[in-house]
Amino acid sequence: MIDLYYWPTPNGHKVTLLLEELDEVGHGLDFTIKPVNIGAGDQFKPEFLAISPNNKMPAIVDHAPAKGGEPVSVFESGAILLYLAEKTGQFLPADMRGWVRTMEWLFWQMGGLGPMTGQMGHFNVYAPEPVPYAIERYNNEVDRLHGVLDQQLGKSRFVAGEDYSIADMAIYPWIKVYEKRMPDLDKYPNIKRWHALIAARPATIRAYEWGPKVNPKAGQPLSEEERRQLFNQTSNQGPKTA
Structure with missing residues (x-):
């Protein structure tokens, strides 16, 4: 139902925290992790920019929106949290x-x-x-x-x-x-x-287990190529190469 474009960063963890908590309270959404290797430049690929024009992850595609119709894509982690909370009626006060x-x-x-x-x-x-x-x-x-x-x-x-x-x-x-x-x-x-x-919450533990599954190199020093992909981006939506 949900494609989650994810890499284990603080903003990526936000969404897995919510998805795992939804499963914990019986309102789970089927989701598939779509890795976006930001150190390799996946965030600049045209197919990703089509759903996340700011070339940042996370982003989601909901293939079963609450009111039906075509799939809905959402970028920006805060917007994703709000969208999924409103979709499920969970972790967002009603008053x-x-x-x-x-x-x-x-x-x-x-x-x-x-x-x-x-x-x-x-x-x-x-x-x-x-x-x-x-x-x-x-x-x-x-x-x-x-x-x-x-x-x-x-x-x-x-x-x-x-x-x-x-x-x-x-x-x-x-x-x-x-x-x-x-x-x-x-x-x-x-x-x-x-x-x-x-x-200590079970859902938090499960959410953070996605990190090494998706990026076994997490925590290692950045290579020069990873630095080029992550820093000094320009309006060309890509790293400086000169």
Whole structure:
């Protein structure tokens, strides 16, 4: 029913988290993993750009939309979470206030935690030479965002309330991303509690098992070819080769 175009990155993990949780609560959707090897340039192939014009994964194709008709494709991880939650009626509060809180924190992750953590990782881990201003800038901003999240999690069991939601699934993969730049969760006791709670969920364990199945080389240093595919893209929707 669902084709999931996936590679084991934080944004890819968001969707497998939801799909595995749906199976856990009896609302499972049949899905097929379609690997998109972003280190080999699969994201620039015309057939992938047809469903994900921003040349980023994940993306999905739903071959059985709720109202019938032609298959529906969705790109952007937040949009995919919202689409699948609304399709199944799961992990998204039905009451207006709960829905609003969930959307706030989903968009908080999409617009803040994800991009800022990605930049932090780039300048701490992948940049060819240190850029002290950039390192300090993004380290500080991620620390600030972790503080915001920690305060919120001091008010409720999960980020948008007492129930697990797609907002938690969006945020969770972006907490512990880079082995060389792990956060000190002792500074954020509420995040530490919440993170451990989610990590122990059976669906989370299954979701992360997809990673080594799809990319056995995960965690190894990037090759020069992988760097060319991942960084310094231009409006030609491909890597610089010169």
